[in-house]
Amino acid sequence: MKNFKWMALAALAAALALPFTRPVVAAPFGDTLDSPAIQSEKAVSGAFTGLASAGKRLVAVGQRGHIFYSDDAGVRWHQAHVPVSSDLVAVQFPSPTQGWTVGHDGVVLHSDNKGETWSRQLDGRHIGQIMLEHYQRQSAPNEVLLAEAQRMIDEGADKPLLDVWFTDEKTGYVVGAFNLILRTDDGGQTWVPLMDRTDNPGALNFYGMRAIGDDLFIVGEQGLVLKLDPTTQRFVNVPTPYSGSYFGITGTPGAVLVYGLRGNVYRSTDHGANWEKVELGVSSSITTSTVTTEGRIILVSQAGHVMVSADNGATFTQQPQVRLGPTAAVQAIASDVVVVAGTQGLRQLPFE
Template sequence: MCRTYRVVLAASAALLLQPLATAAQGGVSEDPSRRPRPALIAPRAASALLLDVARSGKGGVVAGARGNILLSADGRDWQQVAVPVDATLTRLHFFDERHGWAVGYDGTLLRTEDGGSTWTLLQFDPDWGRPYFDLHFFDRDHGLLVGANGSLLATNDGGRTLSPIESEAFEDQPNLYNLVALGDGSLLIAGERGFLARSRDRGASWQRLRSPYTGSYFGALPIGQSGVLVFGLRGNAFYAADLDAVEPLSAEALQALRDAALDPGAASSGASPVTEVSGWRALASEQVESLFDALVTADGRVLLVGMNGHVMQADLDGGRLVRLPVVPDNNMNAGIADGDALIVVGTAGVQRVALP
């Protein structure tokens, strides 16, 4: 399942009084019990469930369950910081070394302007209750958020207000898990039920792409100018050297997906078939553990991390994945390269993993 689906669903009280912008799905509840509560400062926050890790200048930032956010200057010692909400945080995004955002459950959107030391709550909607799974900012003001049930929203003021983007590409309402910018500046969203969609106008319009897989994609890694590696459920990974060579879905195929989403009797049997689709190459693997994140190391290796300590090296030219022998066997939700090691987050918190 998706890394955020595996979650079981001492800051200042003044943080609770900050004015909140109204989220696109609804406003902040007047019920005091539904107002945001600050994350607790916990001595074991670094070993609790964490879902994402990002660079902030020369340091690192991690985030996860119960609103936990921690910083490190060296990737080894981690210090928790005050956060004005205790909702589970699913993704971090930094535009530069100071300006960043975090998203999560209950429609949560946070912003930092000092590299992650302090956070401001911009959006919170427990009545909507569902999560944002990813975000991308083009500059300090303009950005996009994606989330549950085909949610796609835009902001022009750094996240203080959000506006929904309507597109027939999302009408079957899949969960949208990952949003990345390719080398040519176009955008790609990967999600459940084999969802892949591309935008060439900074998210204003979207084109659904033919997919070689009907299971969930949990992530995408840009490769070169217009290449991309997509990956997800049961260790499946597919490489397109040039996404321009991948055909869009026909109007008939898109309508069939909408009809299936509206038909309760069309529920999946659990099978997720792989098919040959022009432009995509399946990467052969003997492993079936789901993959949640991918990165490029300093020496140019493409690595993927996932369940039960699986770290896979991608041979894009050879069309295969090879497992690397690493020590941890816990689930790894995300990772970044740090010299000759990885900094990974998952069910065991944040860890430094030496690479062979």
């Protein structure tokens, strides 16, 4: 199986044809967690994998711990100060000042000044111990999860985190490979593992997490879609017609869309109870999305197709093809302009 999102984020264009599987023997984690990101003007032309708005500011994250921010809609970029050089994958700001980014080595970074400087809140050296202590305290310890926690401790820092979602400045989640999910209710000061609260018995990878309206969804490999049950606080399975990998979720309060391999997009207007396929006319994997302030939904494919919907995702219009290269993230900055991030750096892109 080709898990494109992880390949694109982990190794980008050089690894687009390789599957992501658990290593048999964990490699030493080196010093990426101990080495700050190198300050370099050339880094803005490198590979970026995440984009977010911090109020009117744009923040981009990418390889080697590089984070850049722009106050003029992506025309000029300034490098942030980052305490690690681990590859960063995703970023989100639930408010204009407070933001979080996640990535390789289980790293979780926080900024309280619109992305100019960042501090470490969590990393893969500690996730296993957090898991072990949490599941040891349960009245009926789960031996499978205890063994998984010990494995994580033994393997070291190699804990890929692939997405982050905060509902506000206090409550948030991070998700990653092999059912890895943690929650915080104090802005990242402490974290609680939720691996026992997911309908994911195969420990499939989590690729994306988003709130659409009042619903919080997770998507992953092999057609996995989960939705948070607010009563039980459990992420329950949501069946869909597709068994391939989903890389992301998008939508408006009236419709949710999941998208992934080979141009597959499915849409639900009843909170995930029923799904219909959205025909795009492309066979390339859909890797990223954004929604404009007017509610237009934008999807971008691995091959650089840009598709826009003005009817809550029921239909999409393909924009004239441009040479984007492999694209990992997109962020709307105006009603007719987005910024895209990928192997060729950061660029503005107008659309109709």
